[in-house]
Amino acid sequence: MIKNNLKNRKKIDSIFKVASKIITWSSLVVLAVLLYHVSITGISKLSLDFLNNFPSRFPHKAGIKSALSGSIWMLTFVTLISVPIGVLSAIYLEEYSKKNRITRFVEINIANLAGVPSIVYGILGLAIFVRFFQLDRSVLAGSFTMSLLILPVIIISSREAIRAVPKSIRLGAYAVGATKYQTIRHHVIPIALPGILTGVILSMSRAIGETAPLIMIGALTYVAFVPETVMDPFTTLPIQVFNWASRPQAAFHEVAAAGIIILLIVLLFMNAIAIFLRNYSNKKYDF
Amino acid sequence: MNKFKIITTTLVLSLVLFSCKSSDNSTADMLSGTVKVDGSSTVFPVTEAVAEEFGKIHPKVRVTVGISGTGGGFKKFCIGEIDINDASRHIKPKEVKKAKENNVKYIELPVAYDGLSIVINKNNDFIDYLTVDELNAIWKAGSTMKMWSDVRSDWPNRRIKLYGPGTDSGTFDYFKEAIIGKKNNIRSDFTKSEDDNVLVTGVSGDKYSLGFFGYAYYAENKDKINVVPIDGGNGPVVPSGKTINDGSYTPLSRPIFIYVNPESAKRPEVDEFVKFYLENGDELANEVGYVGMPNKVTKKVIERYTKRLTGSWF
Known part of the structure; x- marks a missing residue:
């Protein structure tokens, strides 16, 4: 009896192993096919001119300058707006707030907001930032809208990171007379930093790839200038790529593929920064 | 605390930049300002081509073109948020009513044909x-x-x-x-x-x-x-360039329009842009896969714009 059971369990074990393997690899294959297709189509269009030109009706003259700079402008301001708010909210919720009904209500709402479709944030952004605060279709309006979109994710991941800091660290700091602020500033935050950063970069990656809310607030498709102030109109990489991909001319589909490559490079670059920062801080605070 | 310094400096800087952005568009030789266009993605390629060529003559004028769709564009046009709406159909009675409520008038200008x-x-x-x-x-x-x-x-x-x-x-x-x-x-x-x-x-x-x-x-x-x-x-x-242009491909050839807000047309940069659009639109439309209008129609359209005739044409 026992022997048979063992055989069966071992069989299930090996089936499970193979199944996990197949599933992991098949998703990687899909990714590889996509990357291969995009690079083959787009690589010929990649050049310095492509980075330096504004959009054009001629595929060989079309470039990504306004979209790339728009994306960078937006991302900068999204970081400036969402990181302080997100991290400080997480600190408050984890370290200071009393665990009562109101905080639980806030927590549930933040978790729910993380699941709201992005187009809804676009509608909100249009009503509040574009119309009510009269920011118009500016970099600032877009950045505020995107910040709203990614704040819940930043807050949730920062809280997870802060919660993972061992209680003994805090107690140790209190024991030598540190105030709560000193404990958080010198112990909790540095230890939680890698986790916080990972959450921040992941949500930034989401912000750079989103189109729906920006189209909703009326970020534009044809912009032949680089934004100079936060109140200037702008366009972003995914909007530009979407526009090129829906053109009838096949040559524009190649331009779209080149745009996707640029977008991927920006994303990889951001992820590389995240990994670097994480490794750097991991070495410093090991316990 | 270096990070906070950077943040505050940037915020202050951006506010300064924002307040500095003046609207001096009075220079005669160097036209400047902004022309806001939104609307149909069908009309977009034509408007984009016009904006591209216009930008070569008037590099200081910022023309922006969105693709909210004809209906989405009219929503903005009828409350005066944009100067020009690209439309692949006529304005609907509902939209006319909305425009009236907000005291927005419109000049309807056909710019090219499309053959479904x-x-x-x-x-x-x-x-x-x-x-x-x-x-x-x-x-x-x-x-x-x-x-x-x-x-x-x-x-x-x-x-x-x-x-x-x-x-x-x-x-x-x-x-x-x-x-x-x-x-x-x-x-x-x-x-x-x-x-x-x-x-x-x-x-x-x-x-x-x-x-x-x-x-x-x-x-x-x-x-x-x-x-x-x-x-x-x-x-x-x-359907071909010829049959769409001379109207023999019927009933599926349709005009595409731009709707201009006459208040905006008082601004020189918008006025120049619309004139440029009407004069060069036919040729550029052909380049991007649409069909330009016959010359005599274009003449009538220009006349209509010069006289600033508002309301629907047909």
């Missing part, structure tokens, strides 16, 4: 042409045409597969009005996509399919799909 193309698979060898009545019978709500043999008895007994743009697009609206009529409904069991390239792919992979979209998408994909000549009463006509 009815397309079939490359391997489809039985369809030689379709009449408007046949199209109506196939597309109307509650249509009994399930097989091609229901349309004409000598056609194969195969299921008709239909492809068309989504119901929010001006192309869809125009097709419905021209083929089905204003009051009646169109059947809903067809494959819809807002991206016309998806429709091209769909029709090119399905021998018994039928689809429709703007002429530019057919013209660019002639190697993948065939176009069906349409009989509107005077014999079958193939």
